Amino acid sequence: MAALSxxxxxxxxxxxxxxxxxxxxxxxxxxxxxxxxxxxxxxLSAADDGTLARFPGLERDLARQFANNLKKNKKITTVDSxxxxxxxxxxxxxSDPSEAAKDFEADVxxxxxxxxxxxRHPGSLNVLExxxxxxxxxxxxxxPTNSKGKPITDQPKESESIYDDYQETTFPxxxxxxxxxxxxESTFKNKLLQVVADECSWHFIxxxxxxxxxxxxxxxx
Numbered sequence: 001m002a003a004l005s006x007x008x009x010x011x012x013x014x015x016x017x018x019x020x021x022x023x024x025x026x027x028x029x030x031x032x033x034x035x036x037x038x039x040x041x042x043x044l045s046a047a048d049d050g051t052l053a054r055f056p057g058l059e060r061d062l063a064r065q066f067a068n069n070l071k072k073n074k075k076i077t078t079v080d081s082x083x084x085x086x087x088x089x090x091x092x093x094x095s096d097p098s099e100a101a102k103d104f105e106a107d108v109x110x111x112x113x114x115x116x117x118x119x120r121h122p123g124s125l126n127v128l129e130x131x132x133x134x135x136x137x138x139x140x141x142x143x144p145t146n147s148k149g150k151p152i153t154d155q156p157k158e159s160e161s162i163y164d165d166y167q168e169t170t171f172p173x174x175x176x177x178x179x180x181x182x183x184x185e186s187t188f189k190n191k192l193l194q195v196v197a198d199e200c201s202w203h204f205i206x207x208x209x210x211x212x213x214x215x216x217x218x219x220x221x
Contacts (some may be wrong), residue, residue, distance in 0.1 A: 029212075033138065033163045033203040037075040039107040042084060043067045044099050047114035055117060055189065060085050062112055062134075065197035073205050079104045098159035101141050108162070111137045112200060119189050127176035128183060130192035131169065136203055138163035165203060171195045172216045183218045191218060 045063035052058060064081040071078050087100060094100065101109040113135040121129050140162045143151035171192050177183055195214060202211075 026028075027209045029202070031202060031204050031207050031210060032165070034140075036070065036108060036204050037073065039140075040077045040079070040105070041067075041070060041108045041110060042079040042104045042106040043049075043070075043081070043110050043112065044088070044094075044097055044100055045083065045112040045114065047117065051114060051117050058114065058117060058193070059088075061193055061202075062114065062197055065194060065195075066110070066112060066201050069197060069201035070205060076205075079106055097137075098139055098141060101159070102157075103138070106141070108138055108140045110204070111135075111139075115136070117192075117196070119185055119192060122178075124176065128179065128185060128188045129176035130171040130188065130195075132192065132196045133169075134166075134167045134196060134200055136163065136165050136167055137161065137199055138204075141199050163203070167196070167200045169196045169199050169202065172214055174214075174216070186189045187218050191216075 043063045043066055045059040045066075047055075047059050060081070063084065067078040067081050067084075070076045083104070086102070087103060088094065091099070097109045097111050101107070114132065116133040117133065117134055118132070119128055119130050121131070138161070141157040141159055143153050143157050143171045144155055145151055169192075177188065198207075198211070
């Protein structure tokens with residue numbers, strides 16, 4: 001019991017850190033999606049006008065945080081998020097994600113389509129309760145193959161869908177946060193966005209079991 005009390009003192013209040021120290025080793029959960037190791041990846045994000053009106057910059061922030069998570073795997077190369085944002089600005093009505101992959105000479109393009117993102121549930125005016133739904137798709141550019149399955153390198157690369165799934169997020173899982181708790185809605189939105197980006201990236205990179213325990217601290221509290 002004394003040892004547990006010492007661990008709590010050393011790790012603070014973050015349950016994820018405490019979980020790590022209590023494990024004999026750090027177990028990981030494999031990603032359900034295709035491996036992106038050895039690939040150059042460009043990340044695109046999209047959301048409807050209503051969502052962007054309530055949360056300006058959501059597309060850009062989600063794509064950046066998602067790409068940063070992928071970069072933690074040293075074997076995955078990602079296109080700089082600022083360069084991608086400039087590309088989107090120059091192609092505001094893009095519809096074919098493979099065009100971005102071609103322009104950046106990337107192997108894979110990941111598309112994060114935000115179908116829902118909210119910090120409060122309708123009718124719940126006095127609490128903060130985040131939820132989001134993201135459609136995750138990945139397309140790979142590769143040369144067509146011959147009858148023996150070998151790539152025909154003198155022909156242009158073609159886009160092929162390699163992943164299609166959804167990520168639904170609830171934050172905090174333990175229940176809503178009262179508005180009078182001192183947590184501002186902007187701070188809450190940023191934390192929700194971080195959780196969404198993390199959970200979306202887990203479709204492509206493995207993560208520790210302890211990561212599923214949500215960090216509900218705000219501003220270090």
